[in-house]
Amino acid sequence: MEQIIPPHATEIEKDVLSVICNRPELVYQVEDLLDENCFYQPDYKFLFSVVMEIHTSGAVVSQSAILHRIIPSGRQDILGTYQEIKRTFSSEKFLVKNAEILAEYSTKRALLTKALEILQMIQRNDDIDEIENEVTEASTIALSRNKNTEAISMDEALEGMFDLMNREQTNGITGIPTGLPMLDKITGGWEFDDKVIFAARPGMGKTVAATFHSFYGAMVGYPTALISLEVRPAKLVARMMSNTSGFNSSDITKGRLAKNQKEIIIEKAGEAKKIPLYFYDNTRSCDINDIVRTLRTWHRKYGLKAAYLDYVGLCEDRMVKNASDATAVMNSVMKKLTRLGNQLGIPLILFSQLNRDNEGRGDKRPILKDLKSSGKLEEDATRVIFLYRQDYYDYNEAESRGENFVPTHDIEYIFAKNREGQLGPVLLKCNVALNRMYEPASMSVEMPKGYHRNDALNGAKTSFS
Numbered sequence: 001m002e003q004i005i006p007p008h009a010t011e012i013e014k015d016v017l018s019v020i021c022n023r024p025e026l027v028y029q030v031e032d033l034l035d036e037n038c039f040y041q042p043d044y045k046f047l048f049s050v051v052m053e054i055h056t057s058g059a060v061v062s063q064s065a066i067l068h069r070i071i072p073s074g075r076q077d078i079l080g081t082y083q084e085i086k087r088t089f090s091s092e093k094f095l096v097k098n099a100e101i102l103a104e105y106s107t108k109r110a111l112l113t114k115a116l117e118i119l120q121m122i123q124r125n126d127d128i129d130e131i132e133n134e135v136t137e138a139s140t141i142a143l144s145r146n147k148n149t150e151a152i153s154m155d156e157a158l159e160g161m162f163d164l165m166n167r168e169q170t171n172g173i174t175g176i177p178t179g180l181p182m183l184d185k186i187t188g189g190w191e192f193d194d195k196v197i198f199a200a201r202p203g204m205g206k207t208v209a210a211t212f213h214s215f216y217g218a219m220v221g222y223p224t225a226l227i228s229l230e231v232r233p234a235k236l237v238a239r240m241m242s243n244t245s246g247f248n249s250s251d252i253t254k255g256r257l258a259k260n261q262k263e264i265i266i267e268k269a270g271e272a273k274k275i276p277l278y279f280y281d282n283t284r285s286c287d288i289n290d291i292v293r294t295l296r297t298w299h300r301k302y303g304l305k306a307a308y309l310d311y312v313g314l315c316e317d318r319m320v321k322n323a324s325d326a327t328a329v330m331n332s333v334m335k336k337l338t339r340l341g342n343q344l345g346i347p348l349i350l351f352s353q354l355n356r357d358n359e360g361r362g363d364k365r366p367i368l369k370d371l372k373s374s375g376k377l378e379e380d381a382t383r384v385i386f387l388y389r390q391d392y393y394d395y396n397e398a399e400s401r402g403e404n405f406v407p408t409h410d411i412e413y414i415f416a417k418n419r420e421g422q423l424g425p426v427l428l429k430c431n432v433a434l435n436r437m438y439e440p441a442s443m444s445v446e447m448p449k450g451y452h453r454n455d456a457l458n459g460a461k462t463s464f465s
Contacts, residue, residue, distance in 0.1 A: 004112065004116075006040065006108075006109045006112055007105050007108045007109060007112070008040030008041075008105055008109070009101060009102070009105060010040070010041055010044075012098045012101055012102060013039050013040065013041055013044045013102060014044065014085060014088055015088070015090075015094070015098055016030070016034075016095065016098050016099055016102060017039075017044055017047060017048060017051075017085045018085050018086065018088045018089040018090075019089065019092045019095045020048075020051055020061070020095075021051065021061065021082065021085050021086050021089070022086060022089040023089075023092050024051070024055065024060065024061035026092055026095060027051075027052070027055045027061075029095055029096055029099075030095060030096060030099040031052070031055070033096070033099045033100060033102075033103050034048070034099050034102060034103060035106075036048050036049040036052075037106050037109075037110075038099075038102040038103050038105070038106040039102065040105070040109070043078060043081045044081075046075060046078055047066075047078055047081055047082060047085070050066055050069050050070060050078070051066070053069060054066065054069060063079070063082065063083075066078075066079065066082055067079060107141060110141050111138055111141055114134060114137060114138040114141060115138065117134060118131060118134050118135060118138070121134065132293060133289055133290065133293055136289075136292070136293045136296065137289075173187075173188050173189040174188055174189060174191070175187065175188050175189025175190045175191040175192070175194070175347070176189050176190040176217045176222050176305060176306050176347065177189050177216065177217065177220060178190065178213050178216065178217075179212060179213055179215075179216030179217070179437065180428060180437060180438075180439060181439065182426055182428065182439050183413065183426065183428070186415070186418075186421050186422065186426065187383070187421065188420075190217070190306055190347035190349060191347060191382075192345045192346060192347060193341070193342070193345075193347070193382065194341075194347035194348070194349075194382050194383065195337070195338060195341055195347075195348050195350070195380055195381050195382050195383075196347065196348070196349045196350065196381065196382065196383045196384075196385065197350050197351075197352055197371070197377055197378065197381040197383065197384045197385065198210070198349065198350070198351045198352070198385050198386075198387060199351070199352040199353070199354050199366065199370075199371055199377075199384065199385070199386055199387070200353070200354060200366065200386060200387035200388065201353070201354050201356075201366070202353065203389070203392045204387040204388060204389050204392065204411075205387050205389055205411055205430050205432060206310060206311060206351045206353070206387060207228070207230070207231060207236075207239070207310055207351075208239070208430055208432060208435050208437065209351070209387060209430075209437065210226065210228065210308050210310040210349070210351055211226070211236055211239045211240055211243075211435060212243065212435065212436070212437045213308070213349065214226040214277060214306070214308045214349075215240045215243070215275075215277065217305075217306055218275045218276050218277035219275055221276070222276070222305040222306055223276035223277075223278070223302045223303050223304050223305050223306075224276065224277050224278070224304070224305065224306045224307070224308070225278050225279075225280070225295060225298055225304055225306070225307040225308065226277060226278070226279055226280070226308045226310075227279075227280040227282075227291060227294075227295075227307065227308065227309045227310070228279075228280070228282060228310045229282050229286050229309075229310065229311065229314035229315065230282075230310065230311065230314065231310075232282070232283075233279035233280075233281070234253075235249075235253055236279060237272075237279075238252045238253045239435040240272070240435070241265055241268055241269060241272070242433075242434050242435045242436075243434060243435045243436045244268045244271075244272070245261075245264050245265055245268050246434060247261055247264075247265070247434075248433050248434065249433075249434075249435055252265060276302060278298055278302060278304075280294060286314055286315060286316050287315070287316045287317060287318055288315045288316065288317045288332070288333045288336050288337070289317065289318065289319060289336070291309070291315065292336050292337070292340050295307055295340060295344070296340070296344070299344050299346070304344070304346055305346055306346055306347050306348075306349065307341075307346060307347075307348050307349070308349045308350075308351070309337075309348070309349070309350045309351065310351040311350075311351040311352055311353055312330075312333060312334075312337075312350045312351065312352050312377070313330070313352055313353050315329070315333045316329065317329050317332045317333055317336075319332065320332050330376065330377065331376045334376040334377060334379075334380045335376065335380075337350065337380075338380045350377075350381075352371070352377055354366055354370050354371065354386075355370060364388070364393060365386070365388050365412070365414060365425075366386040366388065366414070366416075367386075367416065368384065368416040368417065370386075371384065371416075378417065381417060382417075382418075382419045382420075383415065383417060383418050383419065383421075384415075384416045384417035384418075385413050385414065385415055385416070386412075386413075386414040386416055387411060387412070387413065387414075388411070388412040388414060388425075389410065389411050389412075389430065389432075390408070390410060391407045391408055391409065391410065395407070409429045409430055409431050410427060410428075410429065410430075411427075411428050411429065411430035411437070412425040412426065412427055412428070413425065413426040413428060414426075427440060428440070
C-alpha cells in the first residue's frame with residue numbers, strides 16, 4: 001500500500017507558535033483548543049509543550065525561561081527553533097482560526113491511525129466484534145473534536161424549559177414509570193437524563209428491583225435493555241414469570257412445578273413474548289467497551305428508551321492499563337456510561353454492591369459515605385437509592401436461635417441523593433421469593449420506629465408525606 005502522509009500544515013504550526021512566543025499573553029485564546037498532539041513537526045510539538053508548561057506555571061514565557069526548561073531535557077537544539085519562530089512573527093489576527101485548523105488536523109491524524117489499525121484487523125481477519133469496537137472508538141475520536149464554545153442564550157434556555165413544562169404526562173409522570181406509584185410521585189419516572197444508582201449489600205433485593213422495574217417499563221411499551229453480569233437471561237425471565245404467576249422462581253428453574261402450574265407459566269410466557277425487553281449475553285464479555293457498543297447498536301435497532309445494568313462493579317475495561325486498580329476501572333466505566341447516556345438521551349439505571357462498612361454499625365441502613373470508595377459512582381449519579389431489608393437480618397437471627405420467622409416483606413428505598421427531589425426513605429414491599437414488589441395497603445406510609453427528620457447524607461430517615 002502506498003504510504004499515506006498524515007495531514008498537517010507546517011506553516012500554520014509555525015505561525016501559531018510565533019504568536020504565542022511573541023505575544024504569550026494571548027495563550028489563553030488557544031489553551032483550550034490545542035495540546036501538543038495538534039503539532040505534527042516534532043520540534044514544534046516539543047516547543048509548544050515547553051511554552052505551555054511555562055505558561056501554566058504562571059511564569060513569563062521568555063528565552064531564558066525556555067532555556068531553563070530545556071537544558072535538563074538535553075534539547076538545547078530547540079533554542080534555535082525558538083529563535084527562528086520568534087523572527088517569523090507578523091500578526092496575531094488569525095491565531096484562533098489557525099489553532100482550530102491545527103486541532104482539526106490532529107483529529108484527522110488520530111482517525112487515520114485508527115483507520116489503519118482497522119484495516120490491519122480486517123486483513124488479519126480479526127473477530128468482527130473487535131473490529132466494530134474499534135469503529136466505535138473512531139466515532140468517539142470524531143465526536144471529541146466538537147468542543148462546543150457557543151453559549152446558549154436565555155431565550156433558548158427558556159424554550160427548553162417550556163418543552164419540559166409542556167411534556168405530555170401519563171398518570172401524572174413525564175418519565176418512564178417504575179411500576180410503583182409512590183416512587184413515580186417522587187421521581188416523575190425515570191427521566192431521559194437520569195443516571196440512577198441502586199446500591200445495597202447482598203440479599204437486599206438488587207436483582208429483584210432490576211427485573212421488576214425493567215419488566216414493568218417494557219410492559220407499558222418502553223423498549224428496555226437489561227444487562228445482568230451475574231444472572232443468565234433464562235433465570236432473569238424466570239424471576240419475571242415468578243412475579244406474574246405467583247410461583248417461586250426456584251421452582252420454575254428447577255422443574256418443580258406441577259403440570260397445571262406449567263400451563264400457567266406457558267400462558268404468561270405467551271403474553272410476555274412481544275414485550276420490548278432485551279437481554280445481554282454475559283458469557284461473551286463483561287467489558288464496558290463491549291457493553292457500550294451493544295447498547296448503541298440496540299438503540300439504533302430497537303429504539304431503546306432505558307437501560308439497566310446489574311451490577312456495575314462487575315464491569316471490566318480493557319482500555320485501563322492497570323486492570324487491578326479498581327477505582328481507575330470504575331471511574332473509566334462511569335465516564336463511558338455517562339457519555340453514552342448523554343449521547344443516547346436515555347436513563348441509565350445502574351446497580352452497585354456496597355462494601356461491608358454498614359455491617360459494623362448498630363443501624364445497618366447504608367449511608368452515602370458507604371459509596372465513597374466506589375470511584376465516580378456517586379459523583380456522576382442524578383439519584384442514589386439504597387435498598388434495605390430488615391427481614392434479611394431478622395431471618396438470620398431467627399435461624400441462629402432455631403425460631404420460626406415470619407417476613408414483613410418491607411423494603412426501604414433510601415434516597416441518599418436526589419438532584420430534583422426529596423431525600424430519605426420510602427417504605428415499600430418486596431416478596432423476594434416471588435420477585436414481586438408492591439406498595440403498602442395504605443398510600444400513607446408509616447415509617448419504621450425511630451425515623452426522624454434529618455440529613456440523608458448522614459444516614460437520615462426522613463419520611464415522605
